[in-house]
Amino acid sequence: MIGLHHYLVVSAVLFALGMFAIITRKNGVAILMGIELVLNAANLNFVAFSRYVWGGLTGQVFAIFVIMLAAAEAAVMLAIVIAVYDRFQSIDVDRVDSLKG
Amino acid sequence: MDLATYVLIALFAPLAGATVQIFLGRRLPRHGDWLCVGVLFVSFVASIPTFNAVWANPAFKLQILSEWLTLGSFGIPLGLQVDGLTGIMLTVVSFIAAFIHLYSVGYMHGDPRYSRYFAYLNFFTFSMLGLVLADNFFLIYVFWELVGLSSYLLIGFWFERPAAANAGKKAFIVNRVGDVGFFVGILLLWTQLGTFRFEEVFKGIAAGQMAGPLLTVTGLCVFLGAVGKSAQFPLHVWLPDAMEGPTPVSALIHAATMVAAGVYMVGRVYPVFTPDAFVVIAYVAGITAFFAGTIALTQFDIKRVIAYSTLSQLGYMMLGLATGGYVAGLFHLVTHAFFKALMFLAAGSVIHALHTQDLREMGGLRAKMPVTFWTMMAGSLALAGVPPFSGFFSKDAIIGATLGFVMAHPQHLLLALFAVGGALLTGLYAFRLMFLAFTGAPRDREKHHHAHESPPVMTVPLVVLAVFAVGAGWGGWFERLVRPPVELPHGPAGAHTLALALSLLAAGLGILLAYWTYVVGKISAGRVADRYRPVYTLLFNKYYVDELYAAGVVRPFLALTRGCAAFDLGVIDGFVNWCGRFTRGVSRVQGWIDFRIVDGAVNLVGNAIRAWGAVLRLVQTGVVQNYILVLLGGVLVILLLKVL
Numbered sequence: 010m011i012g013l014h015h016y017l018v019v020s021a022v023l024f025a026l027g028m029f030a031i032i033t034r035k036n037g038v039a040i041l042m043g044i045e046l047v048l049n050a051a052n053l054n055f056v057a058f059s060r061y062v063w064g065g066l067t068g069q070v071f072a073i074f075v076i077m078l079a080a081a082e083a084a085v086m087l088a089i090v091i092a093v094y095d096r097f098q099s100i101d102v103d104r105v106d107s108l109k110g
Numbered sequence: 111m112d113l114a115t116y117v118l119i120a121l122f123a124p125l126a127g128a129t130v131q132i133f134l135g136r137r138l139p140r141h142g143d144w145l146c147v148g149v150l151f152v153s154f155v156a157s158i159p160t161f162n163a164v165w166a167n168p169a170f171k172l173q174i175l176s177e178w179l180t181l182g183s184f185g186i187p188l189g190l191q192v193d194g195l196t197g198i199m200l201t202v203v204s205f206i207a208a209f210i211h212l213y214s215v216g217y218m219h220g221d222p223r224y225s226r227y228f229a230y231l232n233f234f235t236f237s238m239l240g241l242v243l244a245d246n247f248f249l250i251y252v253f254w255e256l257v258g259l260s261s262y263l264l265i266g267f268w269f270e271r272p273a274a275a276n277a278g279k280k281a282f283i284v285n286r287v288g289d290v291g292f293f294v295g296i297l298l299l300w301t302q303l304g305t306f307r308f309e310e311v312f313k314g315i316a317a318g319q320m321a322g323p324l325l326t327v328t329g330l331c332v333f334l335g336a337v338g339k340s341a342q343f344p345l346h347v348w349l350p351d352a353m354e355g356p357t358p359v360s361a362l363i364h365a366a367t368m369v370a371a372g373v374y375m376v377g378r379v380y381p382v383f384t385p386d387a388f389v390v391i392a393y394v395a396g397i398t399a400f401f402a403g404t405i406a407l408t409q410f411d412i413k414r415v416i417a418y419s420t421l422s423q424l425g426y427m428m429l430g431l432a433t434g435g436y437v438a439g440l441f442h443l444v445t446h447a448f449f450k451a452l453m454f455l456a457a458g459s460v461i462h463a464l465h466t467q468d469l470r471e472m473g474g475l476r477a478k479m480p481v482t483f484w485t486m487m488a489g490s491l492a493l494a495g496v497p498p499f500s501g502f503f504s505k506d507a508i509i510g511a512t513l514g515f516v517m518a519h520p521q522h523l524l525l526a527l528f529a530v531g532g533a534l535l536t537g538l539y540a541f542r543l544m545f546l547a548f549t550g551a552p553r554d555r556e557k558h559h560h561a562h563e564s565p566p567v568m569t570v571p572l573v574v575l576a577v578f579a580v581g582a583g584w585g586g587w588f589e590r591l592v593r594p595p596v597e598l599p600h601g602p603a604g605a606h607t608l609a610l611a612l613s614l615l616a617a618g619l620g621i622l623l624a625y626w627t628y629v630v631g632k633i634s635a636g637r638v639a640d641r642y643r644p645v646y647t648l649l650f651n652k653y654y655v656d657e658l659y660a661a662g663v664v665r666p667f668l669a670l671t672r673g674c675a676a677f678d679l680g681v682i683d684g685f686v687n688w689c690g691r692f693t694r695g696v697s698r699v700q701g702w703i704d705f706r707i708v709d710g711a712v713n714l715v716g717n718a719i720r721a722w723g724a725v726l727r728l729v730q731t732g733v734v735q736n737y738i739l740v741l742l743g744g745v746l747v748i749l750l751l752k753v754l
Contacts, residue, residue, distance in 0.1 A: 028742060032735050040735075106732030 016057035024050035037090045037100040041083060048079045113163055114174050117192055120156035120200060121239050123149040124207075128232035135225030143215050146228035150208035150235060157200045164197035168591050173245060187307055191245035194591035195440065199242040199374060202444050206366040206451045207235040209571035213455050214358040216568040217462060221356075227267060231362065234260035238367035242374060246306040247296045250378070254292065254335065254371060258285045261368045265355040277354035284348040288338015295331030298324070299382070312381040312595065321384075329387035332379060333394075340372025340424045343398040347656055349421060353413040357458030360413060364420045365451030370443055373427045377440045380431070381596050389522070392432035392515070396528035399425025401653065403535030407542065408639075408649040410469045412457050415543050419493060420450055422532055426508050429529060435511025436594040442504035444588065449492035449501055449579035455572055456486035459564040460547060464557045469543065474552035478561045481569045483548050485576035490544050492579045494537040495617045502613075503583030509533065510609035517605055530612050537620020545628035 027046025034040050052072040059068025094100050127149035135142040164170045172192040179186050211231060218227055237256035244250040266278025300306060302324070303314040314320060320328070336342070341349035349369065353360055363369060383391065402421030409415045423446050430439030459482045460475065461467055476483045492501035509529050516526040552558030563569065627633040639646040648654070
């Protein structure tokens with residue numbers, strides 16, 4: 010029987026993988042992908058907790074909001090990546106360090 | 111054209127000439143001399159209708175009124191007036207000035223500042239004509255000062271020579287002393303009577319609004335102006351020095367413009383003077399008339415002799431005015447203008463021929479320069495007062511007035527002695543000059559050999575002026591035109607007969623003495639000088655008046671200025687320097703505090719912040735992933751703390 014714990018573990022793994030990608034990847038687009046993973050891990054949690062703990066549809070509606078938000082965020086992020094490429098001729102995030110103190 | 115237009119043309123033609131000449135003179139053909147001489151003849155011609163008008167009606171009076179400015183009840187008038195006296199002066203001044211201009215064409219030929227000379231000369235004439243025409247104290251003072259200015263410019267015309275530059279300054283400064291008096295007098299009149307206009311002032315005085323000692327003092331203040339301008343003792347010192355100017359300028363100053371101004375002014379404002387003031391004026395004039403004559407005896411510079419004779423004659427004019435001979439004094443002004451202009455121009459002709467002014471280097475010029483000799487002879491006879499030359503009539507009238515005054519006031523006997531003694535001296539020095547310059551054997555053969563008669567442009571004015579020097583006294587024309595503005599006391603009946611006898615005797619004796627001394631040689635001038643050596647030295651040095659001024663005024667003044675300079679250098683500058691040093695010391699301390707303490711504190715704060723910043727900036731890598739890593743670490747730490 011698949012219970013809440015299974016979902017939480019999968020979610021945690023997804024989150025960890027996403028976080029890992031965000032921190033280690035040089036490619037801006039890959040970081041974007043990591044962010045998607047993190048968001049979806051959260052979605053998974055929302056839905057799982059909604060199903061097993063609270064009941065009702067609140068968590069699932071929230072998940073839909075997050076998906077929508079993720080789509081919008083992806084659009085903005087891609088636009089940023091293109092602007093970054095325009096300016097730095099690269100999407101390598103290590104080289105985008107103009108704010109270095 | 112009406113008369114006023116003619117008067118304005120006569121007045122402003124010379125000014126127009128001067129203005130054009132000063133700006134364009136060098137570029138005009140012949141450097142503009144024709145223009146300047148021309149405007150003077152225009153001025154003379156334009157003054158003739160005025161003369162005709164006053165001749166036809168001696169009570170004639172024309173006023174051209176104008177106002178310069180009005181401040182409430184206080185107005186400064188700007189009027190001109192023409193009456194008998196003005197009509198004569200206008201004509202005589204423009205006439206003599208015109209011929210002096212003409213003469214200058216020859217005399218100043220080749221001078222480097224030829225054009226400017228004529229501009230000044232025109233301006234001088236304009237100033238004098240304005241002075242003659244003024245109908246109020248304010249305007250007469252303005253032109254009075256302009257006359258002073260132009261005389262300064264012309265006396266110092268050859269300013270490369272220090273003597274000429276100094277003479278110009280001396281004339282200006284000595285005149286200034288008199289002018290201050292005149293100014294104070296005008297202000298006194300104004301404060302008491304509230305008007306500048308002659309008519310109103312005279313009316314106020316006649317009505318008794320101003321009288322007594324105050325009026326006497328005011329009159330003397332006004333007279334002080336005339337003392338300066340007409341070179342009366344003790345402000346006479348500038349006039350002999352003024353001989354440094356070009357000779358035609360001397361002629362202009364002595365005859366028509368400068369010195370005439372003072373006498374004319376006294377005649378113009380005659381009612382201002384009280385009998386007490388006239389006594390003072392009479393003594394000043396008498397002293398001038400007599401002592402200037404004695405100085406003239408000892409001088410060897412031909413121009414200086416004539417200059418001292420002018421002083422003496424000016425004294426006569428003032429003496430006449432002061433002793434009730436109003437008409438006589440002014441008449442002498444006019445006749446003197448003719449014969450003195452003539453004598454100066456003749457002397458200029460001699461100087462032009464010989465290039466020396468020293469009488470000791472002349473002699474025997476009569477044959478070489480006949481025109482100059484005969485015209486100058488006419489001038490000298492007029493000066494000495496020999497009938498029927500013009501000077502005789504005017505001087506005789508003055509001596510008559512003086513004797514009348516003395517008969518009425520026997521305590522002033524000295525005045526009569528001055529007058530008669532002066533007449534004797536006049537004959538003596540005038541003919542001493544004539545005999546030394548023109549007769550006998552030439553004392554400097556070299557110069558005599560080169561001497562020649564002057565060109566016609568110089569001799570024609572001489573002849574014209576000589577005609578007037580001879581005939582200006584005939585016919586009683588002057589008495590017809592000039593009336594005393596106040597009722598004058600009539601002297602005792604015998605005064606005039608006595609005066610006639612005495613003046614003829616004095617003049618004859620003077621000329622005879624000169625003849626004996628310098629032609630016959632019966633009296634040796636040298637031996638007389640030796641015998642009365644102290645007197646001679648005193649006279650030769652002009653009574654040491656200049657030295658007296660140097661010791662009494664100039665040197666104390668210089669000492670005072672030196673003292674002031676020392677005080678300024680030592681005390682005031684010392685204090686200022688001390689203030690400067692003190693400020694510098696204080697600011698040095700302040701600077702140290704600023705550098706070390708204030709700046710130190712500021713730098714400390716800055717450095718501390720910078721050091722902290724250097725540490726903190728290590729965190730700010732600019733790489734977003736680092737931030738996220740730290741964020742993640744932070745979250746983990748919080749979680750761990752929560753769990754534990």
